[in-house]
Amino acid sequence: xxxxxxIYNIETKNAKRLDILMxxxxxxxxxxxxxxxxxxxxxxxxxxxxICSQLGFASxxxxxxxxxxxxxxxxxxxxxxxxRSCPNINNAIAKNIKDAxxxxxxYILYDINFxxxxxxxxxxxxxxxSVLAHEIGHHLSGHSLNNKGSNHKWELEADYFSGVSLAKMxxxxxxxxxxxxxxxxxxxxxxxxxxANRLIEIEKGWIAGGGNNSLNSENVxxxxxxxxxxxxxxxxAKENYNKVKVPMSSPRFSYTKEIGGTYFSLNxxxxxxxxxxxxxxxxxxxxxxxxxxxENTTISFTQDIYIDGKLLKKGTYALYxxxxxxxxTVYFYSDYDNWGTPENWDSKKIKLSIEVPKITLSxxxxxxxxxxxxxxxxxxxxxxxxENTKIKVAFETATSANxxxxxxxxxxxxxxTQIQLEYNNVITDIDKSYTKLVETITFDDDISLCxxxxxxxxxxxxxxxxxxxxxxVQLEQKNRKIxxxxxxxxxxxxxxxxxxxxxxRAESTYYVNVNDLTDIxxxxxxxxxxxxxxxxxxxxxxxxxFEVIKAIEEIDAATSGDYTNFAIYYYxxxxxxxxAKKYIDKADAMNPDKFWILNQKxxxxxxxxxxxxxxxxxxxxxxxxxxxxxxxxxxxxxxxLAEWQ
Numbered sequence: 300x301x302x303x304x305x306i307y308n309i310e311t312k313n314a315k316r317l318d319i320l321m322x323x324x325x326x327x328x329x330x331x332x333x334x335x336x337x338x339x340x341x342x343x344x345x346x347x348x349x350i351c352s353q354l355g356f357a358s359x360x361x362x363x364x365x366x367x368x369x370x371x372x373x374x375x376x377x378x379x380x381x382x383r384s385c386p387n388i389n390n391a392i393a394k395n396i397k398d399a400x401x402x403x404x405x406y407i408l409y410d411i412n413f414x415x416x417x418x419x420x421x422x423x424x425x426x427x428x429s430v431l432a433h434e435i436g437h438h439l440s441g442h443s444l445n446n447k448g449s450n451h452k453w454e455l456e457a458d459y460f461s462g463v464s465l466a467k468m469x470x471x472x473x474x475x476x477x478x479x480x481x482x483x484x485x486x487x488x489x490x491x492x493x494x495a496n497r498l499i500e501i502e503k504g505w506i507a508g509g510g511n512n513s514l515n516s517e518n519v520x521x522x523x524x525x526x527x528x529x530x531x532x533x534x535x536a537k538e539n540y541n542k543v544k545v546p547m548s549s550p551r552f553s554y555t556k557e558i559g560g561t562y563f564s565l566n567x568x569x570x571x572x573x574x575x576x577x578x579x580x581x582x583x584x585x586x587x588x589x590x591x592x593x594e595n596t597t598i599s600f601t602q603d604i605y606i607d608g609k610l611l612k613k614g615t616y617a618l619y620x621x622x623x624x625x626x627x628t629v630y631f632y633s634d635y636d637n638w639g640t641p642e643n644w645d646s647k648k649i650k651l652s653i654e655v656p657k658i659t660l661s662x663x664x665x666x667x668x669x670x671x672x673x674x675x676x677x678x679x680x681x682x683x684x685x686e687n688t689k690i691k692v693a694f695e696t697a698t699s700a701n702x703x704x705x706x707x708x709x710x711x712x713x714x715x716t717q718i719q720l721e722y723n724n725v726i727t728d729i730d731k732s733y734t735k736l737v738e739t740i741t742f743d744d745d746i747s748l749c750x751x752x753x754x755x756x757x758x759x760x761x762x763x764x765x766x767x768x769x770x771x772v773q774l775e776q777k778n779r780k781i782x783x784x785x786x787x788x789x790x791x792x793x794x795x796x797x798x799x800x801x802x803x804r805a806e807s808t809y810y811v812n813v814n815d816l817t818d819i820x821x822x823x824x825x826x827x828x829x830x831x832x833x834x835x836x837x838x839x840x841x842x843x844x845f846e847v848i849k850a851i852e853e854i855d856a857a858t859s860g861d862y863t864n865f866a867i868y869y870y871x872x873x874x875x876x877x878x879a880k881k882y883i884d885k886a887d888a889m890n891p892d893k894f895w896i897l898n899q900k901x902x903x904x905x906x907x908x909x910x911x912x913x914x915x916x917x918x919x920x921x922x923x924x925x926x927x928x929x930x931x932x933x934x935x936x937x938x939x940l941a942e943w944q
Contacts, residue, residue, distance in 0.1 A: 620690075
């Protein structure tokens with residue numbers, strides 16, 4: 300049965316049509332607040348009809364038909380509820396009322412104008428059905444017999460019944476909890492339990508009713524899955540990193556953080572300035588930007604959030620922006636599986652947009668960065684920084700934490716070396732003794748940190764701030780390997796002492812990031828108060844690339860993409876240009892007439908000195924880029940041709 304049709308496809312000849320979904324949504328308020336509509340506790344139909352007629356009472360037959368259809372689908376006899384439209388009461392209530400014969404009937408009183416004012420809170424049909432199921436749970440459990448209001452026990456029993464009912468009707472857990480998820484008030488009241496406890500009870504009922512998690516939206520990740528590096532987000536990130544055979548010009552970055560009991564995940568590629576002018580040149584003003592590089596920049600969160608007072612449902616979104624000189628517009632776009640901006644931009648897929656002011660930084664941000672800052676127990680900011688520009692999007696979570704301590708996990712690729720970080724945003728006693736700055740940092744290759752050789756492995760980072768503001772750093776490692784021998788115990792490695800750098804940073808919480816990315820080095824940055832501490836990291840990229848190329852060529856397993864990447868690496872590193880030519884020719888032969896391969900081939904041929912052939916190849920590349928409607932490549936190839944001709 301299509302339950303959308305249950306609600307909407309009701310036809311009554313010559314009757315005015317009512318927005319049925321809007322009608323049911325209002326019942327949320329009878330669950331949450333258990334309001335008293337009238338100044339007296341009216342107990343008979345005559346009393347109710349009298350007061351409602353004074354306000355403009357009108358029964359609504361269509362609403363009754365709609366409710367009866369829903370009840371029938373749930374196996375409840377029809378005519379189980381009597382409905383009364385009661386204008387100007389600015390609320391709704393469900394209660395038992397005595398008829399003329401002294402028998403009690405189940406009534407729901409509602410104000411349709413009030414429904415219209417809150418109808419925007421409805422995100423799906425199931426939220427309405429869950430509210431009705433909750434009310435039925437009250438009646439079937441005998442809670443409403445004395446008309447004395449509610450209590451925690453009864454509300455949780457009705458929530459449980461709602462979960463069971465919706466599971467049997469085929470709703471997902473997310474859909475079953477959707478009505479309660481819209482609540483912004485978290486704490487318990489005298490009559491109703493806390494939001495968190497209600498969600499738990501609905502989940503228990505949903506499981507008991509045979510709920511199947513496979514019905515949930517695939518892009519929603521539970522908080523449990525965010526808690527470890529072994530979660531799907533990070534496993535996918537690590538899998539993608541392990542496929543990289545040469546360094547990416549815009550390395551991919553994965554990031555999770557808990558704010559207000561909600562788990563956030565960011566995945567994006569990080570272009571660097573590389574001596575270019577970014578905003579207004581590489582990134583034009585007043586044009587959609589993919590907000591990163593390569594495939595979509597995505598943001599996920601496990602609970603609903605509010606931005607500028609607007610609800611943004613939990614899930615995964617592509618993050619797009621329109622940069623301008625004084626402000627940016629930020630878009631949360633539901634179709635997140637694209638390479639760059641969608642080929643066909645659909646405004647209906649913009650689930651939320653907001654314009655925020657541009658902030659000018661005094662210190663240059665070499666690599667594009669996105670981070671999340673906790674600003675309160677259930678508030679935070681999404682922060683984007685690049686070049687000398689910074690923007691902030693404030694948000695409020697639908698959940699609340701007990702304190703401001705948050706946990707962050709990161710995976711960053713530097714060259715072909717993977718760096719994993721896990722840390723909390725609160726540090727203490729750093730001015731008194733060595734304290735933990737990073738819970739764990741893992742290098743999958745031997746690296747150099749502050750010109751000190753560090754073996755691959757997992758460490759803690761400890762730091763102590765001196766009186767002059769400088770930061771001394773140590774690495775702590777337990778149960779390390781020396782050769783093939785396992786050595787137990789703790790070892791401390793003194794790294795270096797770094798002076799403090801001032802920043803424009805106004806945020807109070809502590810964070811760490813890897814920045815200033817190149818193929819062979821990066822910086823590890825600690826932001827403490829208004830100070831920045833910058834440590835140099837060097838990674839063995841060239842050695843790893845040559846090992847990869849040799850291994851792949853020995854078994855003849857290279858793809859066209861591999862050969863293209865090998866050619867680009869030799870070209871960018873200013874290595875043997877003839878080897879670059881050999882690789883790009885192989886790529887073109889395996890996958891002929893692809894404009895992105897031809898573009899690189901033309902550049903290599905031009906460097907070799909074969910200008911005529913470079914121009915011919917570039918013209919073919921330009922035709923392909925135009926046919927594919929790829930404006931980026933059209934611009935790049937056109938600029939090359941203009942220069943060469």
